[in-house]
Amino acid sequence: MSNKTEGRARRKGAATHDSGKVTLEMVAAAAGVSPSTVSRILNGTAVVADEKRAAVDEAIARLGFVPNPMARGLAGGRTLSIGVVTQAIDSPFYGGALRGVEEELGRAGYSPLFVSGHWSAAREAQCIETLKARRVDGIIVLTGRLSDAALAQQAQSLPVVVTGRNLVAPRLYALNFDNFEGARLAAHHLLSLGHRRIAFISGDSRHPDAKERLRGYRAALEAAGLPFEPALVLPGNYTEDSGRMAVERLLDSREPFTAIFAANDQMAFGAGLALHRRHLRVPEDVSLVGFDDVASALYAIPPLSTVHHPVYELGQAAAQAMLQLLAGETPTAQLPAPRFISRESSRELQAAPAGAAPRARRR
Amino acid sequence: MSNKTEGRARRKGAATHDSGKVTLEMVAAAAGVSPSTVSRILNGTAVVADEKRAAVDEAIARLGFVPNPMARGLAGGRTLSIGVVTQAIDSPFYGGALRGVEEELGRAGYSPLFVSGHWSAAREAQCIETLKARRVDGIIVLTGRLSDAALAQQAQSLPVVVTGRNLVAPRLYALNFDNFEGARLAAHHLLSLGHRRIAFISGDSRHPDAKERLRGYRAALEAAGLPFEPALVLPGNYTEDSGRMAVERLLDSREPFTAIFAANDQMAFGAGLALHRRHLRVPEDVSLVGFDDVASALYAIPPLSTVHHPVYELGQAAAQAMLQLLAGETPTAQLPAPRFISRESSRELQAAPAGAAPRARRR
DNA sequence: TTGTACGCGTTATCAG
DNA sequence: CTGATAACGCGTACAA
Numbered sequence: 122m123s124n125k126t127e128g129r130a131r132r133k134g135a136a137t138h139d140s141g142k143v144t145l146e147m148v149a150a151a152a153g154v155s156p157s158t159v160s161r162i163l164n165g166t167a168v169v170a171d172e173k174r175a176a177v178d179e180a181i182a183r184l185g186f187v188p189n190p191m192a193r194g195l196a197g198g199r200t201l202s203i204g205v206v207t208q209a210i211d212s213p214f215y216g217g218a219l220r221g222v223e224e225e226l227g228r229a230g231y232s233p234l235f236v237s238g239h240w241s242a243a244r245e246a247q248c249i250e251t252l253k254a255r256r257v258d259g260i261i262v263l264t265g266r267l268s269d270a271a272l273a274q275q276a277q278s279l280p281v282v283v284t285g286r287n288l289v290a291p292r293l294y295a296l297n298f299d300n301f302e303g304a305r306l307a308a309h310h311l312l313s314l315g316h317r318r319i320a321f322i323s324g325d326s327r328h329p330d331a332k333e334r335l336r337g338y339r340a341a342l343e344a345a346g347l348p349f350e351p352a353l354v355l356p357g358n359y360t361e362d363s364g365r366m367a368v369e370r371l372l373d374s375r376e377p378f379t380a381i382f383a384a385n386d387q388m389a390f391g392a393g394l395a396l397h398r399r400h401l402r403v404p405e406d407v408s409l410v411g412f413d414d415v416a417s418a419l420y421a422i423p424p425l426s427t428v429h430h431p432v433y434e435l436g437q438a439a440a441q442a443m444l445q446l447l448a449g450e451t452p453t454a455q456l457p458a459p460r461f462i463s464r465e466s467s468r469e470l471q472a473a474p475a476g477a478a479p480r481a482r483r484r
Numbered sequence: 485m486s487n488k489t490e491g492r493a494r495r496k497g498a499a500t501h502d503s504g505k506v507t508l509e510m511v512a513a514a515a516g517v518s519p520s521t522v523s524r525i526l527n528g529t530a531v532v533a534d535e536k537r538a539a540v541d542e543a544i545a546r547l548g549f550v551p552n553p554m555a556r557g558l559a560g561g562r563t564l565s566i567g568v569v570t571q572a573i574d575s576p577f578y579g580g581a582l583r584g585v586e587e588e589l590g591r592a593g594y595s596p597l598f599v600s601g602h603w604s605a606a607r608e609a610q611c612i613e614t615l616k617a618r619r620v621d622g623i624i625v626l627t628g629r630l631s632d633a634a635l636a637q638q639a640q641s642l643p644v645v646v647t648g649r650n651l652v653a654p655r656l657y658a659l660n661f662d663n664f665e666g667a668r669l670a671a672h673h674l675l676s677l678g679h680r681r682i683a684f685i686s687g688d689s690r691h692p693d694a695k696e697r698l699r700g701y702r703a704a705l706e707a708a709g710l711p712f713e714p715a716l717v718l719p720g721n722y723t724e725d726s727g728r729m730a731v732e733r734l735l736d737s738r739e740p741f742t743a744i745f746a747a748n749d750q751m752a753f754g755a756g757l758a759l760h761r762r763h764l765r766v767p768e769d770v771s772l773v774g775f776d777d778v779a780s781a782l783y784a785i786p787p788l789s790t791v792h793h794p795v796y797e798l799g800q801a802a803a804q805a806m807l808q809l810l811a812g813e814t815p816t817a818q819l820p821a822p823r824f825i826s827r828e829s830s831r832e833l834q835a836a837p838a839g840a841a842p843r844a845r846r847r
Numbered sequence: 848t849t850g851t852a853c854g855c856g857t858t859a860t861c862a863g
Numbered sequence: 864c865t866g867a868t869a870a871c872g873c874g875t876a877c878a879a
Contacts, residue, residue, distance in 0.1 A: 144872060210573075254550045397786065521865065532864070
């Protein structure tokens with residue numbers, strides 16, 4: 122045995138900074154048991170005598186032993202790391218979800234590996250390759266652009282959790298938020314305030330959630346017995362700037378409206394700026410509501426009425442589902458129902474010349 | 485040889501989903517060379533005959549071989565992953581930096597491992613332990629709360645890059661932004677607009693950058709021959725809410741002022757809300773400037789004048805420095821100088837009753 | 848219940 | 864310039 126240890130110590134090029142690397146083998150020696158016993162205790166793979174277990178625990182603590190994930194990965198085929206594909210790591214929207222994933226995974230000893238797809242299916246696919254190269258144990262896709270088929274395909278080799286769509290496939294769990302209901306709620310809010318001509322700024326129609334939000338808007342209109350007016354729905358792409366441009370187009374079209382429902386908060390902010398530039402006040406002249414309830418919505422001027430999207434919980438739930446998938450269980454995680462948060466950007470329709478188009482007011 | 489292969493194939497518990505795992509050994513066999521040669525080609529460790537190199541490249545491509553990072557880590561003592569300690573992964577400020585780190589590291593084949601310290605030195609230390617357990621090759625600390633000594637200590641066992649402070653230590657590179665100059669610029673801007681009573685909302689004084697920003701504010705005042713008025717500096721902690729409360733206290737104090745300089749954009753947003761609540765207009769009644777130029781500053785109402793903090797470049801530079809440290813070089817990365825961005829939240833001081841305290845106007 | 852022995856996929860050393 | 868060979872640190876089938 123001593124010769125083996127010596128042989129290792131003599132090795133050169135290995136770890137560059139071998140300051141106090143303690144190995145399982147050293148723990149075993151210190152505790153007077155075999156390496157396998159230590160391994161078993163670490164993984165709970167088998168029952169061990171209390172006596173030895175105590176000795177090992179003591180040795181681990183005393184030596185400050187920390188298992189080497191690399192070796193574990195190589196030997197056991199697991200890396201205890203989960204790939205997380207997101208669109209933009211710096212998005213105000215996804216940030217919260219990442220936090221949820223991080224915390225929930227951490228609790229179970231897993232680490233997330235974040236990669237950004239930048240809204241491109243091609244880059245997403247590439248990200249997944251990177252993650253697989255890193256041998257992650259599973260992949261969480263936060264609202265990606267990959268096709269359902271591509272995702273189901275990945276699930277054949279790796280457990281997959283995906284958010285933002287409905288999809289059933291083996292070893293795959295889809296976790297969706299009720300975007301339809303959320304949008305219905307928001308539109309209903311405006312309707313209940315007396316608004317009848319409500320403009321809608323939509324997200325990219327290639328996104329399932331964008332489609333659902335539009336559907337919710339239409340459903341609310343229909344329930345109120347109002348006709349759907351194509352002229353009031355403006356295309357956007359979830360960015361502030363697209364919201365700004367949508368409102369400028371709307372204003373230029375002279376189409377009358379008294380409220381705007383943006384399919385996400387970022388577009389609502391852009392819309393707010395466009396209104397401000399035309400000297401229209403929110404909510405006095407136009408009511409404005411968003412969707413998602415990002416952190417900054419609370420400090421917008423005026424604070425934005427919006428649909429609360431539980432992103433942190435979304436991240437948590439996705440992580441939980443992944444953990445369950447990994448354990449061979451069937452995930453049960455669900456998301457809370459949408460809630461509308463009424464703040465100061467929307468108010469009751471004032472007695473105004475019905476049907477008059479808001480105009481740029483001269484200063 | 486065949487028996488060895490068979491032995492492996494027979495093994496059970498290993499990788500759970502061995503769909504097409506191609507090993508370096510298989511590549512070697514396919515190319516008719518030894519595994520060492522393949523390894524050498526992969527790492528550029530030595531010169532190989534062009535002929536064999538071509539054969540190997542072909543085999544790699546044909547088989548779709550991807551090196552296993554685990555095995556690499558185990559054998560080579562490197563993991564090709566870098567730990568990144570951040571305060572809040574969902575912060576509007578750090579998000580950009582993370583993106584910069586991700587892209588720059590990715591270019592070199594490294595992956596970032598993000599962990600959040602949540603503004604607590606204790607949790608940061610814990611994060612670093614987690615990262616070390618994962619055997620990261622180096623650690624990037626984005627503006628942490630850890631003491632200089634603690635950081636220098638870590639640098640003894642691992643290369644460290646830290647932002648937001650000045651510090652020299654072996655195997656450690658500090659990358660700082662000129663917060664002093666940035667703040668001086670912002671204050672100077674307000675001064676040049678004719679403002680004389682400029683309130684300052686500071687960050688937590690335990691943060692080096694917060695101290696620098698305060699210093700820059702004072703320096704600008706001094707250069708303009710104005711006295712420093714303690715009553716005009718309000719404590720804050722970089723959150724929106726602290727900005728809001730600071731302004732409320734300021735207004736309640738009846739201290740006259742015509743402009744507010746918040747030490748970061750988030751506090752400026754809170755300040756803006758407080759002013760809005762008291763029916764004070766920006767910039768008509770009060771000029772407001774922030775610091776950082778977070779993405780949403782452009783869409784605030786009105787768009788916020790602020791100091792541009794190149795966070796993306798910060799992340800990039802930190803990653804570059806780490807790569808250089810890893811290569812045994814001395815990092816040279818530097819940050820661009822601060823620039824002040826004048827938008828619509830600040831304007832020339834109007835001829836108004838000088839020294840009159842802004843008051844809440846009745847609607 | 849415990850120990851032995853081997854293999855996970857790669858890199859580094861050393862001999863040729 | 865190239866090929867054996869021995870680790871890297873751990874998990875696990877198998878024997879005891």
